[in-house]
Amino acid sequence: MGHRGNAKGPVIIKSGLFMLAAAVGLAAFAAQAADPIKVGMVAPLTGPGAESGRFQTQGAKLAADEVNKAGGVLGRPLELVIEDDQTTNPGVVLAFSKLAGNAEFVAFLGPIRSTQIHAMAPDALRVGKPVLIGGTDPVLTHMGNPWFFRFRPHDVYSARVIADYGAKTLGKKKWAIVHSTDAFGTNGMKNLVESLKGMGIEPVLVQGYPNNSQDFTPVALAVKQSGADVMGTYMTFEPDQGIFAKQLRQLGVTLTWVGSPTTVTTTALKLAGPALYGSYAVVDFNKDSSGAAKAFAAKYEAAYKSAPDIFASWSYDAVHVLARAIGEAKSLEPEKLRQAILAVKGYAGAEGTYNFDHNGDGLHGYNIVKNNNGTVVFDKHIDFDD
Amino acid sequence: MGFNLQLLFTGIGVGSIYALVALGFALIYRATNVVNFAQGDFAMLGAFAMVVLAIDLELPYWLSILITLALMVGFGALFNLAVYYPLRNRSFLPVIISTIGASILLENGVLAAYGPRPQSLDSIFAVPGFSVGDVFFDSQYIVILVVAVVMVVVQYLFFERTLTGKKMQATSQDKEMASLLGIPVIWMIMLTFMYSAMLGGLAGILVAPVLFVTVGMGSSIALKAFAASIIGGFGDVTGAIVGGLALGVIETFGAAYVSVPYKDAFAFLVLFGFLLVRPQGIFGERISEKA
Numbered sequence: 001m002g003h004r005g006n007a008k009g010p011v012i013i014k015s016g017l018f019m020l021a022a023a024v025g026l027a028a029f030a031a032q033a034a035d036p037i038k039v040g041m042v043a044p045l046t047g048p049g050a051e052s053g054r055f056q057t058q059g060a061k062l063a064a065d066e067v068n069k070a071g072g073v074l075g076r077p078l079e080l081v082i083e084d085d086q087t088t089n090p091g092v093v094l095a096f097s098k099l100a101g102n103a104e105f106v107a108f109l110g111p112i113r114s115t116q117i118h119a120m121a122p123d124a125l126r127v128g129k130p131v132l133i134g135g136t137d138p139v140l141t142h143m144g145n146p147w148f149f150r151f152r153p154h155d156v157y158s159a160r161v162i163a164d165y166g167a168k169t170l171g172k173k174k175w176a177i178v179h180s181t182d183a184f185g186t187n188g189m190k191n192l193v194e195s196l197k198g199m200g201i202e203p204v205l206v207q208g209y210p211n212n213s214q215d216f217t218p219v220a221l222a223v224k225q226s227g228a229d230v231m232g233t234y235m236t237f238e239p240d241q242g243i244f245a246k247q248l249r250q251l252g253v254t255l256t257w258v259g260s261p262t263t264v265t266t267t268a269l270k271l272a273g274p275a276l277y278g279s280y281a282v283v284d285f286n287k288d289s290s291g292a293a294k295a296f297a298a299k300y301e302a303a304y305k306s307a308p309d310i311f312a313s314w315s316y317d318a319v320h321v322l323a324r325a326i327g328e329a330k331s332l333e334p335e336k337l338r339q340a341i342l343a344v345k346g347y348a349g350a351e352g353t354y355n356f357d358h359n360g361d362g363l364h365g366y367n368i369v370k371n372n373n374g375t376v377v378f379d380k381h382i383d384f385d386d
Numbered sequence: 387m388g389f390n391l392q393l394l395f396t397g398i399g400v401g402s403i404y405a406l407v408a409l410g411f412a413l414i415y416r417a418t419n420v421v422n423f424a425q426g427d428f429a430m431l432g433a434f435a436m437v438v439l440a441i442d443l444e445l446p447y448w449l450s451i452l453i454t455l456a457l458m459v460g461f462g463a464l465f466n467l468a469v470y471y472p473l474r475n476r477s478f479l480p481v482i483i484s485t486i487g488a489s490i491l492l493e494n495g496v497l498a499a500y501g502p503r504p505q506s507l508d509s510i511f512a513v514p515g516f517s518v519g520d521v522f523f524d525s526q527y528i529v530i531l532v533v534a535v536v537m538v539v540v541q542y543l544f545f546e547r548t549l550t551g552k553k554m555q556a557t558s559q560d561k562e563m564a565s566l567l568g569i570p571v572i573w574m575i576m577l578t579f580m581y582s583a584m585l586g587g588l589a590g591i592l593v594a595p596v597l598f599v600t601v602g603m604g605s606s607i608a609l610k611a612f613a614a615s616i617i618g619g620f621g622d623v624t625g626a627i628v629g630g631l632a633l634g635v636i637e638t639f640g641a642a643y644v645s646v647p648y649k650d651a652f653a654f655l656v657l658f659g660f661l662l663v664r665p666q667g668i669f670g671e672r673i674s675e676k677a
Contacts, residue, residue, distance in 0.1 A: 046494065048602055050502030181647045208647045212606055214403070214597055217396040218642035218649075221389060239504050239598045250515060250522045251392070271506050271598055 036079035037072075037332065039064075039322065040099035041109040041315075042120075047087030048212065048237055051267055052112060052311040056134075057082055058304055059312030060109055063319035066299075073326045078319070085111060089119035096120045100127040106332045107132065107322055109315055110148075113236075114140060115183035121145055129334045130341060132318040134311075137187045141359040147334075149341050151314040151321070152351060153363040155184075155234075158260060158282045159191035161366040161382050162232045165280065166258045167199050172230035176205040176223045176255070178244070179234040188234030188260055204228050209244075211236055216244040217251075224253045233259040242271030249275045256280070261310050264369055264376050277373050282366040284351050285313035288378035289367045296350035308350075317349035321362070352381070388520030393638050399527025401634020402534040403596070406589035407604075407611035408618065408626035409537055410582040415621040416545075416558040417578035418470065420481040424489040426608025428586025430601065432458055433594040434496055435587070437505045447510060451591055455584050462583025466576050474575070489605065497601045507594040530592045534627055537585065541623045554578060558621075610637075613657040619670025628668055632656075 041060055044053035060080055068077045083095035092111055099105055100123060107130040110117055114137030124131045125145050133140065138154040166172050177192055179185035189206060196203060205226035209219050223231060235241040241262060257279035262268055264281040285308070287297035296316060300308035308316075321344055326332065329340035344362070347354040354362040365383030369376050407425055414422040432454055439450035469488045473480045515524040545551040556564040557574040565571050590604065597603055610633060615621075618629025633653050640652035660667060 046497060046502075048600070050497060050601070051504065054502060210647055210650055212602070213649065214606070214610075215396055215400045215638065217392060218638060218646055221392060221642060222646075225389070239600055242504075242506070242598055243596070246514075250524065252517070252522075267504055271504060273506070 034077065036077045037074070037106055037326065038079050038081055038102075038104045039107055039109065039319070040096075040102075040105040041080050041082045042085045042092055042095040042099065042111060043082055043109075044087035044091075044111070044113075045082070045084035047091070049087035049113065051238075052309075053084075053087075055309045055311035056112060056315045059300070059308065059314070059316035060319050062300060062303055062312075063316045063323075065303075067319065067323040073323045074330065074332075078323060080109075080319070081105070085116060087113070087116075089116055092116040092120050093123060096123055100129075105129065106326070106334075107337065109133075109318055111135060112152075112311060112314070113182075113184060114187065117148070118183060121148075124148065130322070130337055132322060134314040134318075135184070137183055138191065139187070141361050146338065146360070149318075149356070149360040149362065151318040151349075151354075151362055152284045152310075153366055154361060155188045155191050155260075156195075157364060157384060158366050159188060159195045159232075160384065161282045161368060162192055162258045162260075163195035163199060163201075164382065165282075165368050166230045166232065166256065167196070167201060170230065170256060170258075170280075172256055173201060174227060174229045175201060175203040176207070176226050176228035176231045177203050177233070178205075178207050178209070178219060178223065178231060180211055180236040180240070181208040182211055182236055184236050185234040192232050192234070209240070211240060213240055213243070216240075216247045219244060220248045220251050220253060223248065223255070224251055228255055230256045230258065233257065233263065235260065235262055238262060238265060238267040238271055241268050242275070245272040245275035245279075258282070264371060265309055265311075266307060269371065269374060269376070273374070276371050279371045280379075281369055281371070283310055283369050283376075284363065284366060285310045286367045286369050286376065286378045289381050290348065290352065292348040293350045313350040317351050317354070317362075320349065321347060321354060352383070389642075391521045393642050394635065395521060395523060395527070397635035397638035398531060398631055399524060399596075399634070400638060401614075401631035402527070402531040402627075403589070403593050403607060403630075404611045404614045404633055405534045405627040405630025406530065406537065406592065407586065407607050408615045408630045409534070409541065409623065410585045410589070411611060411615045412621050412623055412626045413541070413578055413582040413585070415615075417554055417575050418481070419558060420470075420478045420485070421612070421620075422582070423482065423485040423608070424465070424469070424492060425582070425586055426604030426606070426611065427489050427492040428458065428461075428583050428604070429590035429593060429607060430496065430599075430604035431461065431492065432587025432590030433507065433599040433603065434500060434505075434590075436507055436591050436594060437599050438500075440507065441505070447508075454587055454591060458584045458587030459580045461587075462580035463576060465583060466579035470575065470579065471572075474572075493601050493605065500601075502601065505599040507591075507599055509595040524596070526592070526595050530596075533588065533592060534630070537588075538623055538627045545623065550574075550577070610653055613653050615667075616657055616665075617660050617667055619667030622667065622669040625667050625669035 043056045064078045064080050085092035085095040110131045110133040112134035114135035117135040134152050136155045138156045179189035259281045261283045325340035329336040342356050345355050352363050356362045367381045368379040410425045435454040439445045469484050509526045511525045553569045554574045557571050614629035614633045618625025641649040
């Protein structure tokens with residue numbers, strides 16, 4: 001206070017103000033630099049898919065943590081904001097529109113269930129920002145929506161691998177197909193029928209069932225009566241698969257089983273137990289399929305004290321690929337980001353090597369695994385060029 | 387022949403699951419004139435309690451069953467105090483909505499507490515079942531059927547032959563009159579909730595080895611059990627088991643001979659039919675007769 005009226009006063013005040021301004025400016029700059037890049041994620045935290053939702057969000061969080069520990073993207077941290085989609089179609093539409101209403105989000109992680117992705121597709125198109133999805137219905141990336149990017153190989157590939165392995169490697173010709181009547185199951189069935197037709201095989205039985213069935217006796221009896229020696233399945237929920245597997249074995253049906261990825265999830269193995277021993281499955285993620293897969297599995301186990309699942313690997317890859325694309329694009333502008341994701345080639349992820357095609361499909365093949373008395377054993381990886 | 391016998395056995399097995407839950411519906415309806423939409427969740431709670439006791443805490447199976455049933459009796463009292471008692475003087479609608487709210491709370495509460503991973507529970511028997519010719523008899527289905535029949539007999543005797551049972555019936559038919567006659571209405575209703583929660587828990591324990599233990603297991607069974615109750619005659623003990631068994635058999639044969647994807651539709655088609663032609667159900671009495 002003693003400086004009041006002193007000639008030096010204004011200088012001191014000015015320099016003080018300058019320093020204050022500089023401090024405020026620095027703080028603002030620091031805030032801007034640390035301002036997170038927000039990524040929205042819809043995941044089933046409740047409902048029948050809540051189990052998969054846990055894996056899905058943990059995979060994505062693990063990747064976001066890794067990106068942030070490595071300095072973030074464009075000098076800013078990634079922030080995941082998760083909304084519950086309740087494993088329902090209305091739920092996903094609500095969750096997505098809640099996130100998409102906020103202009104801060106640069107991209108989104110969508111569901112793993114095709115039927116839910118179809119439900120939110122019109123909104124995704126309207127929002128016009130990248131939506132990274134895990135649903136395997138082939139149509140999703142072939143219906144003129146440029147904003148869907150898929151981080152799992154689609155069902156034409158799974159069907160081709162199931163058909164190829166069952167008919168050529170195992171030499172089975174009498175096929176039964178059992179599928180859920182939802183979008184995932186129905187499309188999987190259609191692709192498998194198509195793939196078998198390409199090999200000159202007409203299935204002896206194609207049988208659908210509604211999700212959350214309490215009993216599969218009529219289905220198991222139909223398989224038994226068909227006289228099939230191999231069965232391809234597209235089943236959505238593990239409890240359904242567990243009940244079906246047990247009842248099938250109880251009725252004395254011992255045919256070869258080549259199933260979709262849900263056949264070898266941790267939960268499916270636990271619920272069905274010995275009823276699924278000896279079955280084969282196509283999976284997009286297996287920890288022994290590559291070095292990147294092995295590294296991901298080790299990191300996931302260290303973080304969550306449990307083995308990762310197919311539900312965790314794709315979201316892990318999606319966050320990493322998105323971070324890489326933002327870095328390459330040096331921009332958060334949706335179209336630049338879109339081009340940067342499409343330009344990703346040869347990226348070794350947990351699911352396989354990502355080579356994005358113009359449709360937005362990153363992966364083009366599957367692993368074949370066998371349930372060896374409760375242990376999932378990697379057999380081989382099959383990639384297609386087309 | 388073996389094919390049809392297998393379907394019949396499975397249909398009866400599935401039907402007895404519906405019947406067990408429908409029994410709980412019948413009891414509470416008789417005592418309070420409202421439908422308890424959380425009845426299925428009683429089964430879910432019982433199944434989860436078994437998982438915690440028998441698997442997580444590794445207690446003996448029989449002891450786990452006894453503790454679960456005791457817990458469910460306590461839970462029934464709590465449910466009565468929290469969900470029914472504050473609304474007891476209102477019409478049936480607020481109470482029904484209250485039970486729906488309780489159902490949502492219970493499912494999400496268990497989800498939050500235990501997590502979403504489906505659990506499996508072993509059967510009481512080491513042997514999963516036996517085959518006679520082409521037909522496989524699942525031991526768990528046999529147990530469910532036997533227990534359902536026993537519970538029906540117990541309930542029938544209780545309502546028709548004991549004073550408490552008759553007091554409960556009187557409470558159901560006219561609370562004011564029952565009260566005037568000196569029947570402790572509040573205690574009768576409390577007792578009903580305790581017993582039906584235990585019954586729900588028992589259904590959950592028995593069903594768990596067949597359907598696995600999931601948060602949504604109760605509500606999907608309860609929907610069919612509700613249809614079974616209407617078909618059998620709402621509030622009727624014999625109707626609950628006959629309706630349940632009929633629904634299980636119709637559904638299973640419908641799936642095998644007509645269409646598996648439309649399996650659930652058969653149950654509700656039968657329900658529509660009954661609502662149109664005989665709304666009081668097979669064993670139900672007409673409202674006018676009752677009054």
